[in-house]
Amino acid sequence: MPLRRDGTCRVCGTDLPVGTQAVYERSTRTVRCLTHEQSTASSAAEPDIGTAGASARREFERRRDAREQRIRAKHPKIGGLLHALTDEPQSTTAWEAGAAGEERLGSRLNAAASETCRVLHDRRMPGSRANIDHLAVTATGVYVIDAKRYKGRPTLRVEGGLLRQRVERLMVGGRDCTKLVDGVLKQVEVVRGIVGDDVPLHGVLCFVDADWPLIGGAFATRDVQVMWPKRLVASVRAEGPLGAGAVGRVHHVLAESLRPA
Incomplete structure (x- = not known):
């Protein structure tokens, strides 16, 4: 899109005056040069900003699933019911709370x-x-x-x-x-x-x-x-x-x- 106001490429820092064709990234409200859009090495030019709370949520899910597997293995017939009726330990829910905060x-x-x-x-x-x-x-x-x-x-x-x-x-x-x-x-x-x-x-x-x-x-x-x-x-x-x-x-x-x- 042609820029409606002066900008700066978030990748290389090049000044981009009004009217320059550039890529507008809505999620971060930044712009970048077309050269980075067209580059075959775009993965290097466009850093992954990551996902907030991703590792904490993975750890919560790992602990939750491991507990369910232990209960089902110990009580094959009623394991699912026991798991549904009992709360996760605080050491597990703390990871979920942390992920939500992040x-x-x-x-x-x-x-x-x-x-x-x-x-x-x-x-x-x-x-x-x-x-x-x-x-x-x-x-x-x-x-x-x-x-x-x-x-x-x-x-x-x-x-x-x-x-x-x-x-x-x-x-x-x-x-x-x-x-x-x-x-x-x-x-x-x-x-x-x-x-x-x-x-x-x-x-x-x-x-x-x-x-x-x-x-x-x-x-x-x-x-x-x-x-x-x-x-x-x-x-x-x-x-x-x-x-x-x-x-x-x-x-x-x-x-x-x-x-x-």
Whole structure:
């Protein structure tokens, strides 16, 4: 289609003035050169942004199906009935809840996508069984996002100070969830090893269904921002020093380095 306004190819960062024939990608609200549409190497030029919550949902289904098979094997005649009448253990349903949270946040991030906000979902961390839930490459840098669907209100508890070492703890509904901050910091370092120190990095814990107050509520601990989906979307849409070309290049590098989980 001929562009109705100036744009930038999300793949190579080339400026595309009004009237240029280009491909408009409705899902991400970005454009790309016809050369990438026609290239036989399009799979390399068009990174797979991944599917939010895909690996968590697969793990839930694997555990659910394995439990059903065990019950049916142990009780051949009434196994199906027993399975239907009993609940899945919490260790299994937690994977479904996590997948749902990632899917909901992923949908919001996809809706916020533009030439200066490009997303990746469910990326495998090299040399680890862990994954990064979401990445948003934006005008203000790269957001490394861990989505959580926890109940309760996230708060910051600070201990120590003048005479004792300051210790910050992330509490959610009275539970100590500080280890979540450690996890995000590890993910940030993985991304830093790929993009270097010249691109600003923002670690984020995004609680999807938490009990957030009507006013305020967001905070940071050890350089990890703790917030809710609407606040995150506003952050990734903010204007910043990185142009569409730079955003496209960083997005492509991350997509190639961190494959879908």
